[in-house]
Amino acid sequence: MSRGVGITGMGIVSAIGLSVEENLLALSQSRCGISRIDNFDTRHRDNVLVGEIKLSNRDLEDRIGLTKGHSLTRTGMLGILAARQALQQAELDLKDTSIRTGLISSTSVGGMDVTEKYFYAYMQDVELQHYIRSHDAGVSTQQIADDLGLRGAVTTISTACSSAANAIMLGARLIKSGRLDRVIVGGTDALSKFTLNGFNTLMILSDTYCRPFDQHRKGLNLGEAAAYLVLESEELIAKEEKTVLARVVGYGNANDAFHQTASSENGEGAFLAMQKAFAVGGIEPRQIDYINVHGTATPNNDLSEGRALLRAFGEKVPIFSSTKSFTGHTLAAAAAIEAVYSVLAIQEGMVFPNLHFETAMEEFDLIPQVDVLHKEIDYVLSNSFGFGGNCSTLILGR
Amino acid sequence: MKEKCFIRGIGVVSAQGIWRSDFFDEAVEITVSKAYAEQPSYKELIAPNMIRRMSKGIKMGIYAAQQALDEAGVSELDAVITGTGLGCLEDSEKFLKNVLDNDEEFLTPTSFIQSTHNTVGAQIALRLGCKAYNFTYVNGAVSFESALLDSLEQLQGGDAHSILVGGIDEISGHTFTLKQLIGEVKADDVQETIRTSNSAGVNYGEGATFFTLSHVSSVDSYAEVVDVCVQNRLDKEELADFVDRFLDVNKLDRSVISALVLGNSGDITYDHYFEELGKLFEDRVQLYYKHLYGHSDIASAFGMATAAYVLKEQSIPENIVWKAGKQIPLTYVLLYNQYKGRDHSLVLLKRS
Numbered sequence: 001m002s003r004g005v006g007i008t009g010m011g012i013v014s015a016i017g018l019s020v021e022e023n024l025l026a027l028s029q030s031r032c033g034i035s036r037i038d039n040f041d042t043r044h045r046d047n048v049l050v051g052e053i054k055l056s057n058r059d060l061e062d063r064i065g066l067t068k069g070h071s072l073t074r075t076g077m078l079g080i081l082a083a084r085q086a087l088q089q090a091e092l093d094l095k096d097t098s099i100r101t102g103l104i105s106s107t108s109v110g111g112m113d114v115t116e117k118y119f120y121a122y123m124q125d126v127e128l129q130h131y132i133r134s135h136d137a138g139v140s141t142q143q144i145a146d147d148l149g150l151r152g153a154v155t156t157i158s159t160a161c162s163s164a165a166n167a168i169m170l171g172a173r174l175i176k177s178g179r180l181d182r183v184i185v186g187g188t189d190a191l192s193k194f195t196l197n198g199f200n201t202l203m204i205l206s207d208t209y210c211r212p213f214d215q216h217r218k219g220l221n222l223g224e225a226a227a228y229l230v231l232e233s234e235e236l237i238a239k240e241e242k243t244v245l246a247r248v249v250g251y252g253n254a255n256d257a258f259h260q261t262a263s264s265e266n267g268e269g270a271f272l273a274m275q276k277a278f279a280v281g282g283i284e285p286r287q288i289d290y291i292n293v294h295g296t297a298t299p300n301n302d303l304s305e306g307r308a309l310l311r312a313f314g315e316k317v318p319i320f321s322s323t324k325s326f327t328g329h330t331l332a333a334a335a336a337i338e339a340v341y342s343v344l345a346i347q348e349g350m351v352f353p354n355l356h357f358e359t360a361m362e363e364f365d366l367i368p369q370v371d372v373l374h375k376e377i378d379y380v381l382s383n384s385f386g387f388g389g390n391c392s393t394l395i396l397g398r
Numbered sequence: 399m400k401e402k403c404f405i406r407g408i409g410v411v412s413a414q415g416i417w418r419s420d421f422f423d424e425a426v427e428i429t430v431s432k433a434y435a436e437q438p439s440y441k442e443l444i445a446p447n448m449i450r451r452m453s454k455g456i457k458m459g460i461y462a463a464q465q466a467l468d469e470a471g472v473s474e475l476d477a478v479i480t481g482t483g484l485g486c487l488e489d490s491e492k493f494l495k496n497v498l499d500n501d502e503e504f505l506t507p508t509s510f511i512q513s514t515h516n517t518v519g520a521q522i523a524l525r526l527g528c529k530a531y532n533f534t535y536v537n538g539a540v541s542f543e544s545a546l547l548d549s550l551e552q553l554q555g556g557d558a559h560s561i562l563v564g565g566i567d568e569i570s571g572h573t574f575t576l577k578q579l580i581g582e583v584k585a586d587d588v589q590e591t592i593r594t595s596n597s598a599g600v601n602y603g604e605g606a607t608f609f610t611l612s613h614v615s616s617v618d619s620y621a622e623v624v625d626v627c628v629q630n631r632l633d634k635e636e637l638a639d640f641v642d643r644f645l646d647v648n649k650l651d652r653s654v655i656s657a658l659v660l661g662n663s664g665d666i667t668y669d670h671y672f673e674e675l676g677k678l679f680e681d682r683v684q685l686y687y688k689h690l691y692g693h694s695d696i697a698s699a700f701g702m703a704t705a706a707y708v709l710k711e712q713s714i715p716e717n718i719v720w721k722a723g724k725q726i727p728l729t730y731v732l733l734y735n736q737y738k739g740r741d742h743s744l745v746l747l748k749r750s
Contacts, residue, residue: 138537154630158515198510388520
């Protein structure tokens, strides 16, 4: 059994805080970050709740120190804020080019937040045209790399709501195979009219606080966030005598191959992803102390995921919760913020609650953890699933 | 002991039509700023109601993927990995326009559902009933190379035996008007080839290129993929070192390279990178391919198909020669691509 790849730094911005410390405080106080949309106008404002970061684009520009004429989108700016924190905690010196460093980011909307504002206006307004390039998903990653001063292997993954799990997985693999010495992995997605309306047409947005794994759940709250983790090789960690926060122990990716957006009834893809993660990590299901479930609170996801959990763990499903009840579903960033929460769970010995849960689902006897629970945690399993049947599982360990 | 990675099958949908034995003989140089793919008949592969609903990117992807699988005679896959620069543009644009034009009312989900970047990979998996690993890379000009790197890691590490890997990009209305506005794509009235180009921007070409990769070779294999690397930024002065380090990792040096396949795009502001790389291999033959496929973020996948073809046939079609060089047996072919001085990639193929 390998010890996994060490995590030496992390950074996060979400609806419950602009740093790791702020996020931990909100989680440990059961303080939910779901609210009405303030940062852009939408006719759905009174009908949906979201996990919005209460900083305007102007606020973000100020925090980063951008000057007029920059071409960063909200997605890019959130990414920069989180990535800088991760770098700082890991004390990375990117100037040393003998250490092979990579950045693997993920996003689903890319620069859509800017595109949807100026799509037609671009034709008349030359002043805006510098934003046109920023639409492409990969550009947000380029911009983050440039901000960090990173030159090396840089790429972007977009597999909808499982994206960041896949970025973390790839990063861990590239370290293990010896291609990279260290890699910054994670994801970023801003709220946009595009995704809000998209999920609205699918009728899976909740008009109340989302209630994962509740019989009366009505759908998800969309959110926005960014989070990055720094992974480093054993050799480098030993050489630089760094503190390891936790380790990426196991990972698995599988496709449900059932429907473009819906999950299969028996959670086949999710089950396969968990099985692969156990195999990679050399971990028995009974060793998992806490599951940070995907738990979007859509009728379809929670039923499918619940069945997959029962298949993977039998009747002894470990303590689980969905932290999307705090942050909303932050799409491509979701698995990255949940990886940060999983590391915090291990570090703090704390299971974060599944807020707003009241009634168990009738299909099975799975009750999420509803209050903060203090207990020793060695292994956390985190699930993330996305459109296109994409199912990913990460196992993080002490 | 590292396993190997062989190209066993190729599939292409492009401005020159589909992949076939006389592909290069029949190819015609692109002179328009937007080269639309010649669409094959999809009715043998896709149900009629789905053909209507799917964007051309999805259909081209499905077609090219199936062609690559058929040629390799592979049906069991351990991974489906795709790359795309712009993603499912047609559906994204359609949904966005509906949101904007109808002020967030009267929307239907189909185009949103099909707008995510991983739609093509997902639809391929759905059609094949393939529950294996499924990733999509979206990083500009290294989108395909990222997918290839992932494939290579899995095959060399022994985690996979057969992988379907490919790239897809499609042209869509307003986005391309915007790309022309900022000079990324040449204007409609410019009629230049890559060789005659006197302007910035590219002739863009849509299409899909897929490969079936396997850890074992067969008599029909095209070539072996030896290695790939990507680099976000690189000054022209660093190119030599970039190439030498890459070759050195593979315990090779410049002398073993028998031909170069370069990503010249006709953008005069950045094509000097290719010229610079060519100088490192002064007497070797230099090939190009974007004059037949057009430029796109994943055009370099077609570049790899071109290199694989040349290695398999052991002959070079005249119409892909950028610069002639000395006649030597084709053993190692090195591919180099970049876009606007960013997202550089090297791919090394070897005769199998």
